[in-house]
Amino acid sequence: xxxxxxxxxxxxxxxxxxxxxxxxxxxxxxxxxxxxxxxxxxxxxxxxxxxxxxxxxxxxxxxxxxxxxxxxxxxxxxxxxxxxxxxxxxxxxxxxxxxxxxxxxxxxxxxxxxxxxx
Amino acid sequence: xxxxxxxxxxxxxxxxxxxxxxxxxxxxxxxxxxxxxxxxxxxxxxxxxxxxxxxxxxxxxxxxxxxxxxxxxxxxxxxxxxxxxxxxxxxxxxxxxxxxxxxxxxxxx
Numbered sequence: 139x140x141x142x143x144x145x146x147x148x149x150x151x152x153x154x155x156x157x158x159x160x161x162x163x164x165x166x167x168x169x170x171x172x173x174x175x176x177x178x179x180x181x182x183x184x185x186x187x188x189x190x191x192x193x194x195x196x197x198x199x200x201x202x203x204x205x206x207x208x209x210x211x212x213x214x215x216x217x218x219x220x221x222x223x224x225x226x227x228x229x230x231x232x233x234x235x236x237x238x239x240x241x242x243x244x245x246x247x248x249x250x251x252x253x254x255x256x
Numbered sequence: 257x258x259x260x261x262x263x264x265x266x267x268x269x270x271x272x273x274x275x276x277x278x279x280x281x282x283x284x285x286x287x288x289x290x291x292x293x294x295x296x297x298x299x300x301x302x303x304x305x306x307x308x309x310x311x312x313x314x315x316x317x318x319x320x321x322x323x324x325x326x327x328x329x330x331x332x333x334x335x336x337x338x339x340x341x342x343x344x345x346x347x348x349x350x351x352x353x354x355x356x357x358x359x360x361x362x363x364x365x
Contacts, residue, residue, distance in 0.1 A: 173354065183292075183300060183343055185354040197352040233299055241347040242290045243354075244311065246299035 140164040140245040142234050147250030154224050158250055160217040160234030165245075168192075168212040171237030174219045176230035177249070184230075187219065188237070202228075224254045258283045260344050260357035268365040275331040277360045279344035284324045288346055291320055291329045294359075295340045303342075304329060331362075339364050 146158040158174070174186040187208035188197045196208055207220040217234050231249040238244035259282040269275055279289065287307040292300040302311045304320035307327055317332040331338055344357040 182359045183294075183345075183356040185356065188352060188354070195352075199353065238302070238305065241288050241354075242302060242305050242345065243292075243300070244302050244305075246301070248299055 140236065142236065142245060142247035144232060144234050144247045144250035147232065147252045149253045149255060150224055151256050152225060152254055154254070155220070155222045156224065156252060158219040158221070158232055158234075158252070160219075160247055162215045162217065162234075162236070165236065167215040171239055172208075172210060172217045173235045173237055173243060174206075174208060174217075175233045175235050175243070175246075176228075176252075177233070178227075178230040181230075186232075189217070221252070224252075226254050228252065229254050257353075258285065258346065258348055258355065260346060260355055262342075262344055262357035262360045264360060265358070266361045266363060268363050269334055270365045271334050271336055273334050275329075275334055275338070275362055277329040277331075277342055277362070279322075279327040279329070279357050281325045281327070281346065285327075285346050287323045289320075289322070289327050290345045291318075292343045292345060292356075293338075293340050294343065300343065334362070336364075338362065 141163045143161045189208045205223045209218045233249045234247045235243035236245040261280045263278045289307045291304040294300040308320045319330045341359045341361045343359050347354050
């Protein structure tokens with residue numbers, strides 16, 4: 139079955155960087171659009187970034203554009219999120235999600251926690 | 257930018273009761289709207305897509321309706337497992353962006 143396993147979260151100082159990974163299995167990753175979605179503690183869901191199945195198109199939520207970069211390695215069935223210039227308000231549980239083309243998310247990982255704090 | 261507004265914020269009901277959740281869009285979405293369920297400590301789960309289509313494995317007591325700017329998720333008879341937070345979600349065409357409502361918590365009365 140579809141499995142998405144995020145990793146790479148942790149505690150980082152404001153202004154720091156972190157790279158998240160999402161290992162995918164159980165489906166044709168190279169043919170799947172992928173996303174990152176986050177959830178701040180006690181808050182709702184916030185979509186962050188999208189990447190087309192072949193990596194040819196990307197889109198970002200306004201508050202992370204220019205700071206976060208989504209990428210993928212289809213040979214390794216892995217999705218990435220490079221995060222720079224992290225702020226306290228970026229503290230959240232970060233989920234990777236498989237896109238149900240073109241509008242929705244049909245499978246989610248369990249998330250990796252990022253805490254931005256000095 | 258299309259904004260999704262969910263109501264009520266919290267719905268207090270007893271098992272067996274009917275739950276009616278609302279999601280209102282600031283502009284017409286046609287029928288491109290989804291609903292997700294999130295239980296504490298778990299990832300969200302797709303319940304309904306294209307406003308009224310149940311995702312695989314979703315029980316028939318969950319139904320979605322609506323078009324344009326007003327959408328509804330109905331749980332016909334609440335089971336203990338249904339007490340959770342529910343989010344609506346849509347995609348904007350340009351620039352491509354995906355947006356969630358703020359959520360409705362269905363709690364046990």
